[in-house]
Amino acid sequence: xxxxxxxxxRYLVEEAIEDFEEGRLSRRxxxxxxxxxxxxxxxxxxxxxxxxxxxMKSGYSPARSPxxxxxNDPSVVAxxxxxxxxxxxxxxxxxAHPAKPGRYPVVLVCHENRGLTPHIEDxxxxxxxxxxxxxxxxxxxxxxxxxxxxxxxxxGILTKASPQRHVQDFASGLGYAKSQPFARGDRVGMTGxxxxxxxxxxxxxxxxxxxAAVPFYGVPVQAPDVPKINAAVLALYGERDQRVNAxxxxxxxxxxxxxxxxxxxxxxxADHAFHNDTGERYxxxxxxxxxxxxxxxxxxxLKS
Numbered sequence: 001x002x003x004x005x006x007x008x009x010r011y012l013v014e015e016a017i018e019d020f021e022e023g024r025l026s027r028r029x030x031x032x033x034x035x036x037x038x039x040x041x042x043x044x045x046x047x048x049x050x051x052x053x054x055x056m057k058s059g060y061s062p063a064r065s066p067x068x069x070x071x072n073d074p075s076v077v078a079x080x081x082x083x084x085x086x087x088x089x090x091x092x093x094x095x096a097h098p099a100k101p102g103r104y105p106v107v108l109v110c111h112e113n114r115g116l117t118p119h120i121e122d123x124x125x126x127x128x129x130x131x132x133x134x135x136x137x138x139x140x141x142x143x144x145x146x147x148x149x150x151x152x153x154x155x156g157i158l159t160k161a162s163p164q165r166h167v168q169d170f171a172s173g174l175g176y177a178k179s180q181p182f183a184r185g186d187r188v189g190m191t192g193x194x195x196x197x198x199x200x201x202x203x204x205x206x207x208x209x210x211x212a213a214v215p216f217y218g219v220p221v222q223a224p225d226v227p228k229i230n231a232a233v234l235a236l237y238g239e240r241d242q243r244v245n246a247x248x249x250x251x252x253x254x255x256x257x258x259x260x261x262x263x264x265x266x267x268x269x270a271d272h273a274f275h276n277d278t279g280e281r282y283x284x285x286x287x288x289x290x291x292x293x294x295x296x297x298x299x300x301x302l303k304s
Contacts, residue, residue: 110192115146
């Protein structure tokens with residue numbers, strides 16, 4: 001896992017093309033985003049090949065999730081924290097935990113290809129509201145952090161970093177979270193969305209302490225990495241997300257062949273990124289059901 005991950009790279013390119021097709025990115029923005037991953041010539045060719053395809057709309061409008069937790073919610077303590085990376089560099093993450101005294105299991109949270117946005121901060125607080133220490137790592141920490149870059153540049157930056165760096169940064173974030181007096185270091189889970197779903201799969205294969213993982217519509221690891229997974233994996237998908245769903249049969253077979261705990265749920269009429277209540281593809285019915293299933297999974301494997 002030290003080399004660039006072609007599956008994650010392909011995912012980020014396809015995501016940019018899809019955003020262009022559906023009107024979320026201008027042609028200029030899509031070219032800039034794809035060029036950061038593949039180079040300018042390849043970016044132009046990809047868009048020309050796909051530009052005439054009709055856009056697909058989800059039929060849902062953005063609306064605040066009923067699970068949203070305000071930054072000033074008195075039941076949650078949340079803040080940005082610095083912590084050291086394995087290479088001695090300074091990393092940054094968003095830490096949230098219940099205000100009530102106690103020790104709580106840790107849930108790592110990985111952002112989408114947009115970086116550590118206010119939406120991911122909210123999701124991290126949702127984990128804290130449910131009784132966990134939520135820890136979201138900004139995977140652009142070494143490049144100045146998410147806030148230092150515009151959206152179009154971020155996928156290219158994420159791609160240039162090796163998957164092993166992402167895994168190691170979450171291992172470092174976990175180490176910091178475990179050092180806190182309110183954390184139970186023997187109960188660790190992780191969730192992530194889109195690009196972060198793919199990272200969640202890779203952390204599950206690279207960090208043996210994970211007991212539970214819930215990747216949302218993420219590109220899975222290849223079969224040779226499956227034996228290294230100790231976590232019980234709940235993989236969540238949208239029915240319309242055929243691009244990511246094409247990976248389901250192979251990972252399902254590999255998990256079964258290696259005796260791993262695996263369950264998948266495909267939500268009817270839901271598209272890619274259906275959980276993000278700040279995006280156009282937000283599906284409130286599927287998002288609520290998926291978060292309920294996520295909390296049930298963590299309850300089973302982290303609190304028992």
